[in-house]
Amino acid sequence: MVGLPKRFVRIFAYGLGIFSFLGILLVIANNKQIIEINDYLPEYLIPNFFQPPADSYIIDISVKNCFRLNSKNPACGIPSRWEGMYGAFPGSNWVKVDKDLTLGNSYLNKLYFNYKTLSHKDAMENFNRRDNLKVVTDIAMFSPSDRSIKGNKDNIPKKILDEIKSGGVFDEEALEFYSNFNVQGELYKEDSHKHKASEANKEYEKEMLAKQAEEQIAQEKENKQEEAQKDAKEQEVGEEIIEEEGEWKDEGKKEDPKKEDSSKEDPKKEDPVIAKEPSEGDSKKPSLDLELVEGSKKKRKVETDNTDLDVTYIIPTKDELEAKGWTYKSHGVWVKYESYKNKRAITGIDVLFGKEVVDPRPNWNLVKGEVKDIKSKLPARFSFRRGPKLDYKSKDFQKTLKVDKDGKFKILQVADLHFSTGFGKCRDPVPESSAKGCKADSRTLKFLEKVLSIEKPDLVVLTGDQIFGDAAPDSESALFKALNPFIKRKIPFAVTMGNHDDEGSLKRSEIMSLSANLPYSLSALGPDEVAGVGNYIVNVQGNKSKHSAILLYLLDTHKYSPNPKVNPGYDWIKESQLKFLEREYATMKPSIEAYKDKHLDMAFFHIPIPEYRNLKDQPFIGEHREGITAPKYNTGARNILGQLGVKVVSVGHDHANDYCLEDIKDKDDVNHENKMWLCYGGGSGEGGYGGYGGYVRRLRVFDLDTSKGEIKSWKRLESDPDNKIDEQILVTGGEVVNF
Helix, strand or coil, X not given: CCHHXXXXXXXXXXXXXXXXXXXXXXXXXXXXCCCCHHHCCCHHHCCHHHCCCCCEEEEEEEEEEEEHHXXXXXXXXXXXXXXXXXXXXXXXXXXXXXXXXXXXXXXXXXXXXXXXXXXXXXXXXXXXXXXXXXXXXXXXXXXXXXXXXXXXXXXXXXXXXXXXXXXXXXXXXXXXXXXXXCCCCCECXXXXXXXXXXXXXXXXXXXXXXXXXXXXXXXXXXXXXXXXXXXHHHHCCCCEEECCCCCEEECCCCCCXXXXXXXXXXXXXXXXXXXXXXXXXXXXXXXXXXXXXXXXXXXXXXXXXXXXXXXXXXXXXXHHHHHCCEEEEECCEXXXXXXXXXXXXXXXXXXEECCCCCCCCCCEEECCCCCCCCCCXXXXXXXXXXXXXXXXXXXXXXXXXXXXXXXXXXXXXXXCCCECCCCCECCCCCCHHHHCCCEXXXXXXXXXXXHHHHHCCCEEEEECCCECHHHCCCHHHHHHHHHHHHHHCCCCEEEECXXXXXXXXXXXXXXXXXXXXXXXXXXXXXXXXXXXXXXXXXXXXXXXXXXXXXXXXXXXXXXXXXXXXXXXXXXCCCHHHHHHHHHHHHHHHHHHHHCCCCCEEEEECCCCCHHHHCCCCCCEECCECCCCCCCCCXXXXXXXXXXXXXXXXXXXXXXXXXXXXXXXXXXXXXXXXXXXXXXXXXXXXXCCCXXXXXXXXXXXXXXXXXXXXXXXXXXXXXXXXXXXXXXXXXXXXXEECCC
16 A cells, blocks of 8 residues: 555656657657647647747749839739749738839839738648648849859859858869869860769769868868968969969969979879859968879869868859759849748748848848849848747837936937938038038938947937938838837837828838837837827836836827918827826826835927927027927927926927027916926937038937936037037936026
8 A cells, every 4th residue: 555656656757757758759840840730739729839930931922013004903013813833722822012112213113022921721731742832931132243253144142152152172062063174174165054064074073072172171281380371472362373384374473483393293183173263352361282184184273272162153053043942033033942841931021122221120131132123223122031920029129117226217319310211311411521422321320329339328219200201212111220220239219200200101100100019119109099199108117116217208299280371380289198198197106106216207209399489588508590390389288297297308300409498387486396498309310401500410318317316418419429518407306407
């Protein structure tokens, strides 16, 4: 009776161990796609880690014309369901990327990119021979620089040639290349990509080269140090080309009789002529001397290096490309087809534009090269995703905002970047002499990156006009360029909308949605019932608690007046937005009151409120160079913000104003209990106007300290980013400082 429980425990332990081992094998087999768990269990019984790597595969791509007269037809520019890989296979569909590749530059046609998808479920249920299921796993595009590759008549992208070329001294592909030479080392008189050697020559050279490779590698190891100490200038790679009498032909150098004599003394060194293209920067690499002596045939000699094959490209035939899975489609685009089992299946493709284009999304790959033969000054490029769509709102791509151990938190305000799809035109650059050759976005990014490195902010707030709509025929590309500096540095950022952001290819809600669904973005569209898009709050917690230490209110200030005859100019903050702020404050109030230090509140938006005009008899620090383009109609936003405890508001919009104004609600109140600082960020982008007496672009910083209840601010100029200007204390002890 005593042994029974022990035996039971032992059996249970063995069973558990075997079950666990089998479970691990099952997971590995499913992940390797050796088996499909979906085939054996109902979907509701399958754990998440058994789910397929993506919802669908991309099995083909196409670039197709659409006549402008027919462009309103949703099917225009989409291939028929019978076209492409596997025809009208159940579950396969063409998806059109709704972007004209010509960006409207063709009067007759539009050009659209399409990709064909096949759902994982349909593939598993309807594809009889799954081992033969091919999907798109890579994309390559031809670049103008690829034309410099010798013999590349078919415009094969360097990416493909790099994949196919020799990976070492002499591998199988290199041997295939050398089979283009006969046993005398003479090149066949055909196009390089069509060379065919006899089987006897191939076998002979494979044997000879394999033996020679071994000898050369050994000799290289023994003599590398000694040869490196010799005159490096006389050892340039690829400069020597063989003359018919076996002498060196050294471009730009004299012949070296010593080398010729030494080579004659060692007839054991044999090798065919190697046709290669020298690479830049390799002229001082140590080299090996190779010769071929075949009976009474003439001697051929070439100088090369065992690393030189890295710059030698074998131009493959169509059959060789297809054997590697590569197929040419059109417009300089190549795709690679492989089995769906290798888990490299492409599951999403996007089209972006411009020479400076970036894709900040972590699991997306921007393809080098551009679409050929399109009538557009802005090149179209592809970006693709492998695997499932990532959740950028997950903890892997989000940071909980907290003050540091000293209660401090730093905010960088970025106002009016005015980015374009292309380089962007510099407007009113300072100095004027810098206008020639000026690329607005490049110059702005350089300034922004410099300030980010200096300040290392905890949060970036962008107060509108990230995009200069008229110059952004593809708004997505412009926005990615604007937000990339923060995403790559993993700095949380919050976006508000300006009046120019939605004047490109995307609507206001689409721009805000795109901004909100990126890594490290704290942006939000806000409630549907509230006027505008982008009404939300950002909460900064205490260092050791979840109580609110700092609360930031972000609002949409819309665009132009809905009734310009009565109230010309710009739109105003609506009552629904102010009610929204009051509700958010009421929700956060218990957390605010529970914070042990001084709670601080700020507000950010694009267009200034009417109180920014109260410059007369009220103090301000900074520059007032242009008129304040606030709305004519006042909805009392300043009063509501004051009641919520906001001490500082900062906006953009008027590029050449960068002042902070101390505004007092009731001048007759001797205690000045309702004071507020109204600040401008100052225009930062070279793509937006400057002028007004040589206005230099700038960025504003807010340094908050909840232990002191203090808010400091300063600015940095593009002309001198290392030094602060107009440094001032706005709030201390939780109250606005008396100026």
